[in-house]
Amino acid sequence: MTGSVTVAGLGPGDPHLVTPEVTAALAQATDILGYVPYVARIAPREGLTLHPSDNREELARANHALDLAARGRRAVIVSSGDPGVFAMASALFEALEAAPHHHDLQIAILPGITAMLAAAAKLGAPLGHDFCAINLSDNLKPFALIEHRLRMAARGDFAMGFYNPRSASRPHQFARVLEILREEYGDDRLISFARAVSTPQETITTVTLGEARPEMADMRTLVILGNSATRRVGRWVYTPRSAQGAA
Amino acid sequence: MTGSVTVAGLGPGDPHLVTPEVTAALAQATDILGYVPYVARIAPREGLTLHPSDNREELARANHALDLAARGRRAVIVSSGDPGVFAMASALFEALEAAPHHHDLQIAILPGITAMLAAAAKLGAPLGHDFCAINLSDNLKPFALIEHRLRMAARGDFAMGFYNPRSASRPHQFARVLEILREEYGDDRLISFARAVSTPQETITTVTLGEARPEMADMRTLVILGNSATRRVGRWVYTPRSAQGAA
Numbered sequence: 001m002t003g004s005v006t007v008a009g010l011g012p013g014d015p016h017l018v019t020p021e022v023t024a025a026l027a028q029a030t031d032i033l034g035y036v037p038y039v040a041r042i043a044p045r046e047g048l049t050l051h052p053s054d055n056r057e058e059l060a061r062a063n064h065a066l067d068l069a070a071r072g073r074r075a076v077i078v079s080s081g082d083p084g085v086f087a088m089a090s091a092l093f094e095a096l097e098a099a100p101h102h103h104d105l106q107i108a109i110l111p112g113i114t115a116m117l118a119a120a121a122k123l124g125a126p127l128g129h130d131f132c133a134i135n136l137s138d139n140l141k142p143f144a145l146i147e148h149r150l151r152m153a154a155r156g157d158f159a160m161g162f163y164n165p166r167s168a169s170r171p172h173q174f175a176r177v178l179e180i181l182r183e184e185y186g187d188d189r190l191i192s193f194a195r196a197v198s199t200p201q202e203t204i205t206t207v208t209l210g211e212a213r214p215e216m217a218d219m220r221t222l223v224i225l226g227n228s229a230t231r232r233v234g235r236w237v238y239t240p241r242s243a244q245g246a247a
Numbered sequence: 248m249t250g251s252v253t254v255a256g257l258g259p260g261d262p263h264l265v266t267p268e269v270t271a272a273l274a275q276a277t278d279i280l281g282y283v284p285y286v287a288r289i290a291p292r293e294g295l296t297l298h299p300s301d302n303r304e305e306l307a308r309a310n311h312a313l314d315l316a317a318r319g320r321r322a323v324i325v326s327s328g329d330p331g332v333f334a335m336a337s338a339l340f341e342a343l344e345a346a347p348h349h350h351d352l353q354i355a356i357l358p359g360i361t362a363m364l365a366a367a368a369k370l371g372a373p374l375g376h377d378f379c380a381i382n383l384s385d386n387l388k389p390f391a392l393i394e395h396r397l398r399m400a401a402r403g404d405f406a407m408g409f410y411n412p413r414s415a416s417r418p419h420q421f422a423r424v425l426e427i428l429r430e431e432y433g434d435d436r437l438i439s440f441a442r443a444v445s446t447p448q449e450t451i452t453t454v455t456l457g458e459a460r461p462e463m464a465d466m467r468t469l470v471i472l473g474n475s476a477t478r479r480v481g482r483w484v485y486t487p488r489s490a491q492g493a494a
Contacts, residue, residue, distance in 0.1 A: 120331045
């Protein structure tokens, strides 16, 4: 049996958003690895070993999957959303870079519906023009870089999707992000908070930057900020396809 | 019968990347509208009317779908990729904004796998850190705004995904884009050209900016530019999860 590592995106939560490609990979897996709540989405079956692990153990998980593949197992690492967007794909290649003896292993990355695009669809079309995706967690980068990117993206008048806006370990930082955005944009721009998109706990709220409060976000929230043209139509939020000039 | 308009993302081409949610919507449709090659992906069946139309007819198509829904039909507009990323969702809300009598119609946007994330998965994890998506077509925005956004995104050291890099009607513009990127970054940054991702015609090439040539892209190409840390490991391209400081 030829071993392999597949990193599969489970989408934001709704099983109807899991691609058939991912469903097929899960059915052929001998081992499934991932953060506890993602592995909990996989039904147990004979011949399948589940390996749930904590978050912040991404590199150890990636190394474990490579070792399983080297022993001939078909290992699937599950990510929520898309594995290439602030998820497990990069961690796997970091592990591979440090393990040249594994470079010939069979590897595949299977895309999924990332939270930003699932949230955008529920809102309407807030990312209908050029946009950025920014991870607001400073676990792996300095806050100064986050601030720099926010200001550059603002000056480019990009719409933005923010991942990991706020956690218990850094409750004050998102308040600073909102301040930076108000400095760049003023109070009128639309900002949407999409929590637990596509799950039974889904809530979605749109306010102006002036009305936005840090408590509106937690780690399950995806935040979407409009560009200068983003507006409401009925209950929807959308960004027109046309733009007239530089910001 | 209650009418509805659904905008459904078909993904980049491979049927295994179509979500079950979209498949169900297509099965319940009475009318399917869209650009000719996307409607060609839908199997005809009794009770289903197909309405293929040309590109650049997005607003007329959206109005047609709203009129069908007002007459009690279940209209599905098909987009390639994700409907919210440089596709039909924004055009639908533009049409809705101009038609207040349609504001109560039932509307849904169904997300799909966008070409940028399908291409990233085939490459490895080039968008593993903060990134931007930029539409390089100047059909609906001035080239000065494209240049401004490229420079702001470059100064933020974002990875980037470029949609619609080059067409027969504007063959020289992508050469200018490459010049701007070389002015900002120098010659060493990795750039990948992913054509017809997930279809039998798929080709994927990665070179440095210094080696990049305008002819490497056409309208079926999705271009991905790395950030300052993006690198190769074996046959893969990836961007590490960590970053040390501002660009």
